[in-house]
Amino acid sequence: MNYTFHQLQVFLKIVETKSITKAAVELFLTQPAVSIQFKNLQNQFDIPLAEVIGKQIHITDFGYEIAGMAERIINEVYAINYKTLTYKGILSGRLKLAIVSTGKYIMPYFLTEFLKKHPNIELTMDVTNRSKVLESLEKNEIDFALVSVLPAKIEVEEEILMENRLYLIGNGQEKFTKVPYDRSIFGKIPLIYREQGSGTRVVMENFFETSKVQVRKKMELTSNEAIKQAVMAGLGYSVMPLIGVHTELLTNQLQIISVSGLPVKSVWRLIWLKDKKLSPVAQSFLGEIRQNKLEILAKNFGWLDSF
Template sequence: MNISFTQLRALQAIHTHESITKAAKMLNMTQPAVSMQLKNLQEQFDVPLTEIIGKKIHITEFGQEMVGMADRIFAEMDQIEQRMLELKGLLAGKIRISAVSTGKYIIPYLVADFLKIHPHVEVSLEVSNRYKVLSHLEENSTDLALVSLSPEDLDLENIILAENHWHLASSPEHASHYQQKIEKGEWHKIPFILREKGSGTRVMMEKFFQDRDIHIQSKMELATNEAVKQAVMAGLGISLLSIYSMSKEVKEGRIKLLPLKGIPLKAEWKLIWLKQKKHPPAVKAFIRWISENKEKVFNDHFEKV
């Protein structure tokens, strides 16, 4: 039997994407090359690894077992590499971080200097809405999460990083018009651009207006802060946005902040993790580094909000 790592990587990628085309893109290979790797692997077994159902390629039960074995093999290889680096006095390993949508403006600065010190550490980052980020944390599919609104039903540890402020944002061309409607209490005449359900920004916006018995008109619902910001600048309506996602546009005059009593809404950026989780050395080192350097990171890269 002559099984190569490349063949196993191809099987893993096909299992993940149920598509040879997408697997090839993931592996930075051509589609024929991935097909050949799968063919060479299959030739070593009498039992099929894959099957075609509809237009998708699926992994058989035996193929699933092979994927599990491949996962364990590569995990062991990673541990060997990590141990070799440790013996040389170098930190290695993988840190999995999930961040809420606005967190994509912050996370690169939190990890950049750390990775300069520890170049053998790998960081895996997934950006999603608050609901999905917390689900990943609860399912233990991420080590750390960057959020502004912490859940109350999970036993967590956290590092408070900085304040996060949300403002009502408008295009400059429509700001005066919307401000007049706000002052007259004519909220139903103002088109609002909302984040999707499950977003922390959506939670904060809904609570703010419900507490004040204000009924707003939803113009559209978008899945990312970036999409909301672009819609605001296009003059499609107003929205609640974190200052971290639009500070550049505000400074350049492309977004106007609308004054309103109770705004900005305030929360705190937090790096959170499950209290009972046993972290590998790389994650422990990152938590320690963030604790010691968070003020410097925010002072160096972000204006006071």
């Protein structure tokens, strides 16, 4: 056996993404480079690590076992590096986050100064849908999750970061003269929903339920970006977080339609498992947020109050 640390890293990323192409993108490598590293690793085993059926790569049971051992090896190597830096008085280690898709407009601003201050910290941040975020949290695969709606079946602790406001959003070219519209407007316009389980959808449906209004659902899409494009194209309207449509509002591609009872308000919150023993890196990050939160909000999100 003569496998390399790099080959193990590449294989783990293939297992994670189930794709040579996606692994190459996330590793900042070319697809042929990833294929070569995977082939060189596979050549050292008589049993296949993966099978390609059609155009889809499928990891074998043996491959998953090797991946588990590879992850432990890589973690131990990282631990050696981090321990060395710790003895030198340098904060180092991994910070692992999972955030819902709209959170990409928020979380970077809470990370920037912390990572500049501690350049030896390695960040892993998975931007995905709410169900996968909560799955990662429940499995204790991450330090923190960023969500707008608390999970119902997981005991967590939280740090509230900022307010989340949701408005009825429409195409910027249409004319809406009444201010505000009655909530009955939701039964007259075609509405675009996020997928089941989305925090945005939970907040939106709670508003409809408590308001006892009839709605006209037209379609369901799996990301706020897809909904923005559909609304801009004139396919319908949606109740969306203000944080994700700022640029399009400024350029008049989208507009806020004033409706009685809106905006709906929730909060963006950083959550972690109750009784979780946070690593020194995670503790330091949480401390920095608590200390600098108001400054971060004033510097980067003061524009929210202009809408």
